[in-house]
Amino acid sequence: MTTMPKFKSLFLVPVLALLAACGGGGGGGNSTPSTPSGATLTSIVITPANFTMALGQTQTLTATGSYSDGKTAAITSGITWTLKGSSVAEAFSNGSVRGKAVGSETVTATVGTVTASTNFNVKLPYSGLVAGGNQTLVRKADGNLQGWGANNWGQLGDGSQIDRNTPGLVKNNTGLPWRMVVTGEFHTLAIRENGTLWAWGFNQNGQLGTGNTKDAMEPVQIGTATDWVFIAAGKSHSLAINKGNVLYGWGRNSNGQLGDGTVVDRLVPTKIGALFWRMVAAGATHTVGIRADATGTGTGAGSTGGTNYGSLYAWGGNASGQVGNGGTVDVLVPTQVGTLKWINVAAGASHTLAMRSDATLWGWGGNGNGQLGNGSSANASAPVQIGTDNDWATIAAGNNHSLAVRTNNTLWTWGANSENQLGDGTVNDYGAPQQVSSATTWTAVAAGAQHSLALRNDGSVWAWGTNKQGQLGNGNNLNLSAPTQILP
Template identity: 70%
Template sequence: MPACSRDGAGHFALTLDGKLLYLNQIMMTTMPKFKTLFLVPLLALLAACGGGGGGGSSTPTTPDVTLKSIVVTPANFTVAVGGTQTLTATGTYSDGKVAAITSGVTWTLKTGTAAEVFSNGSVRGKLIGNDTVTATVGSVAGSTSFTIKPPYSSLVAGGNQTLAVKADGSTVAWGANNWGQLGDGSLADRNTPVQVKNPQALPWKVVSTGEFHTLAIRENGTLWAWGLNQNGQLGTNNTSNRADPVQVGSATDWVFISAGKGHSLAINKGGVLFGWGRNNNGQLGDNTTIDRLVPTKIGTFTNWRTVSAGATHTVGIRADNSLYTWGGNASGQLGNGGTTDVLLPTKVGTASWLSASAGGAHTLAIQTGGSLWAWGANGAGQLGNDSSTNASAPVQVGSDDNWFMAVAGNTHSVGIRTNNTLWAWGSNVEGQLGDGTLNDVGGPRQIGTDNNWYAVAAGLQHSFGLRLDGTLWGWGLNKQGQLGNGSNNSALIPTQLP
């Protein structure tokens, strides 16, 4: 039975067999069908719509009004895995009216692999990826593309703690908290995620955690810190510890941070590098061994792209993809062929580098072509070259050129290939490699058979990973709750965070 309706522009229409028909279309194309059903019921229905004659008031209709186009908003939107975005289909009609279409719309996805769409026009993210959503009314359609992003924008593992920034800008933390490094205002360890305090109720953008302290940047570009401050690593111009976030200076142009064992580094919007905290090995790069209590400008370069703080050394990459190292070098972790500490950023070779990660006393770096290289301490096989000999210059890890991400823990390494498989090597005394054993591994070993890993983090003796479906997995040492799964039992294989 046909039913009467009115669209957002005030045009009358009938719904027949799930199709939305405007009155002029009915009179021109479907009249024979209605004649066979009886003309009188049709006239009665038209009267109910306000389009027929007889009794009461009536609303005049505009003849020959047709839907010409559809625009779907918001356009080119982003939704997090597990999140939902409600869409609006807006129609433009032949009489010039523009209005939201509230009925008779069919919503579809181009692939449907990474998201799902509902009949009310809402889209829910399922996997990290991209898709296109289309709204259709009759033969008229409108589309927009969208991106499904991770539910976490930042995932980091520190000494014995783990932190993650959610897509909504809130930050959660779990694990060791003896120096207030979780930022929840207490000194109590947590084996389930707790909210980091948010003094100004502003979204967090990125977080980095060292052995006992944490740094974070808000969406407004301000820099914050909490935890141990013995060497001034919080940058607050004192050595007082903080159990809740405190703002560092007044600058609002910070874009990148890295927290090491006892020192901190940050890059501002202008590409300028700053360092503060412990500097006994020259890890700040200011040509001294003096600790700094506030962010101190390092050198004169204005094109730093990324930086990573290890235990006593630092590695950075400039915009031209050149790699520089400085600080402690007793194990060859600077990669310059020697074992002497360096107090200033010094270029390493002529290769083009994509990313770098500084660990306890070893370094991992991926070249722009996708090959993985390592140097420094290798007592537990953390360099991945199937030996236990330190290397003072970069050595390639295997021969593959499909590395997407590699991170250095204290004495172990974890990486992800471009096919989204997970690999680990090095020390495994607490199960931090995730292969189900406690045996050290001298070369990259695939962890499980899953091929949906997206990001990974390595702490002192634990590791964490993020999968494409948005789930978090942790493994290794858990005595202080650093796996966040509600227990304090270590895990030898990746275990999902509830």
């Protein structure tokens, strides 16, 4: 329901003495050490090698030495650990390194004249977040997924159907990292780093794409293709774009939301006629996508921002004007909305938000709660501008509320607010964007049915709104009326 949808401290950093000279410490000298038997050290292996760690995390390394007599042993003394630089991480005398800034670094172990090095990356603890009907999922720096909230159909992917109000890991039997995740009303889709596509949760209309209507409590692979790059999940339908910018849809199609010219549900990914898609968003019964036009400077699927823009198309349910073609009749194939160039799009239950290439914000469709942000409560069957500002950076759409971040990293909300989903401390609907929180560090937002989440530039995740099924992840089921840090 959202585009690419607030988190307490994950890691406790030991209070250890910093080493001198870029974090070096221990003994070593300049000669090659030897064992009591006379065998000399010939090489060192550092474990883990080429690793990724989260900002603020401490990773303990081990050094194993190989000796001239063919034996190996852990090196526990006489070893110095140093870093190539000092801005990304710091090193300790026990072989631990702690990430203190996002970036790449090299750590070196030295014993006498023998050295070994390995590279590592420091990433934000959480690199993405999405919200569905009443569930939330986030992607961790290590590529694992965590989820919480409603799980009545297995949409959290933990192998159960038990709701949870604290984060739990999505099952990952292959061990491969996840690259992207989206979630609909009761189902979830994800792409692994090897380009394979997976799904879990409710499957009544074939929205899992597995060729049947059997629900799945943990990830199951969709087909065998390894070139998927972008995904979207609506109420009961799913969409994906492959590396060739080809769009596929499956699941419920009673309103033509798959765009294949029919109203027949599809149990497996089915190609949508038009080519060169860059991104797509799915609402309750409608779909909106941006084409990678030849007139744009970028054509990579899933990319946004800058001059990587394209023309906008919409299709599916249109009773509230959410397709944006000026009418209220369902549309069965992708139909262009205006002739302007767009860079981002989000789909709510029956409303649509989109950003133009000039960073202005527009909305259309259902507006009974002010979710279009134009100061009215009347539906709009064609795009209407939201204010006059031209500094919008990212957007998200819930059932009947909207979220956005501006280029100055401020957070804005509007629309329905009966469950505190606007985060302004009230339950009053608001028909125009209002700033929430005085912080200027927001980078991303996600909107569920009636709950909201946002990511800050330190990787922390914040949440507010309804919490009846634990979708805020703070350990209880009480609503939060203002942004509250959840992780880390």
